Amino acid sequence: DSSEEFGKHKGLGLISGKVVAFDKSKMDMDDHKVPHVGWNYVKKKQMLNINNNLDPMKKFNDEEYFYFVHSYHVNPSNKDVIAGVCEYGYKFPCILNKDGLYATQFHPEKSGKVGLKMIENFIELI
Numbered sequence: 001d002s003s004e005e006f007g008k009h010k011g012l013g014l015i016s017g018k019v020v021a022f023d024k025s026k027m028d029m030d031d032h033k034v035p036h037v038g039w040n041y042v043k044k045k046q047m048l049n050i051n052n053n054l055d056p057m058k059k060f061n062d063e064e065y066f067y068f069v070h071s072y073h074v075n076p077s078n079k080d081v082i083a084g085v086c087e088y089g090y091k092f093p094c095i096l097n098k099d100g101l102y103a104t105q106f107h108p109e110k111s112g113k114v115g116l117k118m119i120e121n122f123i124e125l126i
Contacts, residue, residue, distance in 0.1 A: 031089075041086065042063065042065075042084045046097065
């Protein structure tokens with residue numbers, strides 16, 4: 001619905017909630033710099049068609065490694081849309097799924113073979 005980035009801006013309203021800056025008061029700033037840049041694990045919260053066979057050796061069952069570059073994250077009103085979470089100082093949603101809409105906080109195109117497989121799965125899905 002809205003974003004804190006560069007002031008307060010109205011969103012598209014496709015998924016109810018807000019895009020918020022990392023809460024630095026919840027983070028050990030010696031260990032966690034903002035922006036969050038680099039590889040981090042994504043823990044699956046629900047199975048998505050887009051995540052089938054992400055790795056040739058295993059399915060996306062528990063955790064997979066993706067590349068992040070961001071200072072903000074989504075805080076959806078309905079927690080049922082959260083399909084994956086990441087931890088960087090605290091847990092935050094990083095994959096959303098609602099009515100055929102998929103959103104990722106990480107960059108699949110920069111996430112190596114696993115990210116390319118996710119993009120391939122998305123193309124096959126549509």
